[in-house]
Amino acid sequence: MKKSVFLGTVAATTVLASVAMAQEGATLAQVMERDELNCGVNTGLVGFAAPDANGNWTGFDVAYCRALAAAVLGDPEKVSFVPTTGQTRFTALSSGEVDVLARNSTWTYSRDTDLALDFVGVNYYDGQGFMVNRELGVTSAKELDGATICIQTGTTTELNLADYFRANQMDYTPVNIDSNAEGEQQYMAGACDAYTTDASGLAATRAAFADPESHIILPEIISKEPLGPAVRHGDNNWGDIARWTLNALIAAEEYGVTSRNIEELVRSSTNPEVQRLLGTTDELGAMMGLDAEWARRAILANGNYGEIFAANIGEQTPIGLARGLNAQWTQGGLLYAQPFR
Structure with a gap:
């Protein structure tokens, strides 16, 4: 069932991708005319992309956006950061709302082909992991049989999680979330026993806790997650x-x-x-x-x-x-x- 939901999301986004296929040279011309780069980023993941109290964005992915703006427009400040969730990020890129997506996104076969996206490289080699409260007494992901697990919808983590639990003959109950902020809130409120996402995302989330030492990232890495910026098919120059x-x-x-x-x-x-x-x-x-x-x-x-x-x-x-x-x-x-x- 989860696989069908994932594929349904892919199919829906594919329709948008086919409509908004980029034209050769168009993106650079639009960015130059606008004199601003529209960069799709996370809604808020400390260390990767997050605004401060004054609305100033910083982070690993943000730095790439600023480098691209500097290369094209001569000024790293000429960037409009567009927050996107796991469900909205590819639609934002395919529809032309953003010129480039730099948002902890995994380069996969279906995204590269069926969604008509071009990943321009890998800026972080990652893998999916699990975080739990130390008080739970769990030291391995294989001890999570029957657990409730917070997971972002519209991400590769959904299918990875289903595959891992099936392969290890375990059951789980998903708690679906739209963003890392919601995941953190639900996890801290006790709505789920574990939170699963890319290991780097877990480290970033834990670092923002008042007492990070009370939470542990389990040793298992259950997938390959090559993360990188993406653009639309069709504009090879961009x-x-x-x-x-x-x-x-x-x-x-x-x-x-x-x-x-x-x-x-x-x-x-x-x-x-x-x-x-x-x-x-x-x-x-x-x-x-x-x-x-x-x-x-x-x-x-x-x-x-x-x-x-x-x-x-x-x-x-x-x-x-x-x-x-x-x-x-x-x-x-x-x-x-x-x-x-």
Whole structure:
């Protein structure tokens, strides 16, 4: 039954996607004319995308939006953040309400094909986990037989949860929620025994609790969740811009280009890859309809990938995530940018 609901959501969004297929070159032209990037983000997930009391957005995904705005419009502040839920995010992108979606979204087969979306890369390798109150006395997800579990609708976690419990011959009762804020509220109110979502999301949610040590994230990771920004099918130029902005942030970390030393490297670097990345040779930006300094501005907006990770979700933040799979390929991780040449 849950599988049918999931597929029904996919089919409904597919209709919208087919109607609002992007036209080649249209998105860049619209963003330039509007002089503002519309970026779809989470309704509120500390560390990834959340507004402060003054309405200023910060977070790991927010930093990507600002980098893209800097690359295209020359100013990281020229972004309108559009909050989206698990159910509304793909509709917002397909309908043209947002130009890019940067919202903890998993790159899957059906989303890439049936929803007519293009994921431009992976900015966080994740997996689904479970969080419980320490008082429950549970130390493994395999002890959750018969539990009530809070789960966001319209997400890959629904099907993953059903598959995991079926494979382990366990039963559960879902408590459906629309957003992380609602999930946190229901979980803290005792409406569910466990909360399941991406492990990074659980860490971000727990960090916001008054007493985070009273809650534990269970050791099991039950899925692969490659998260990344997405654009609509049909506008390959805009897809290139979104993809290579992400690659620029990743490559900058690999080559030691930071927000602090970038200007010096513009003047002094003899590394051909760095020279092309920073626009001092070859003018790669012209191939996408941008100027030579697009990547330089993207990096200056919030730093390279490592700087963004450390500032928003790294081990020295309340969220406390280790790099793990999200370390550079040279450091044993999966992070790998295609060559700038």
